[in-house]
Amino acid sequence: MNKQVSVLFVCMGNICRSPTAEAVFRHYVESAGLSESILIDSAGTHDYHIGHAPDQRSQQAAEQRGYDMSGLRGRQVETLDFERFDYVLAMDKANLAILHYLAPRGCKKQVGLFLEFSRYHSEREVPDPYYGGTQGFECVLDMVEDAAQGLLQHIRSNELT
Incomplete structure (x- = not known):
């Protein structure tokens, strides 16, 4: 399998x-053995947290479920991302609108909402847990796990065949 697919996840601050x-x-x-075939990154639409590690509450909630975020650092979306990534997926409609504004004219990449790949959640926006309690971070993980599985299934079926 020589084809590589690239995915960029986007929220406001990337933390x-x-x-x-x-x-x-x-x-x-990684569990599916597709690390060589799928490039993954994340970014924020705003420059609030460039170079910062993810929010401690996000890291803690993720770690409790076996996900490691310790090596990640915040960065801002740049115009080149629309060339580098096949999928540019926003967490909510406000950030999606910013991505559509930033995307070069005629951009053929898939720019959309991450939760469009959700299999079990009817919501289409991942709520920002930043100003809430720990339950918000658990809710985000539930939604993200569902959509991540749907996205992987979509990529396997449509891109890597």
Whole structure:
């Protein structure tokens, strides 16, 4: 399998939702033996946390489920990301609108909502847990795990065949 597919997860600050999605999806991709075939990254639409580690609450919730976020650092989306990544997936509609604004004219990449790949959640936006309690981070993980499995299934069926 020589083809490589690339996925970028995007939220506002790149310290809660998108690094959680990156870590969870990377775990599933590694478990499936597809690390050489799927490139994964995350970024934020805003520059609030460039170079910062993910939020401690996100890291702790992820670690309790077996996901490692310790090596991740925040970065901001850049125009080149629309060339580098096949899938640019936003956590909510506000960040999706920013991505559509930033995308070069005629961009053929799949820019959309991550939860479009969800199999069991009817919501289409991952809520920002930053200002809430620990339950919000657990909810984010539930949604991200579901959508990550759906995304992996989609990529295996449509991109790597």
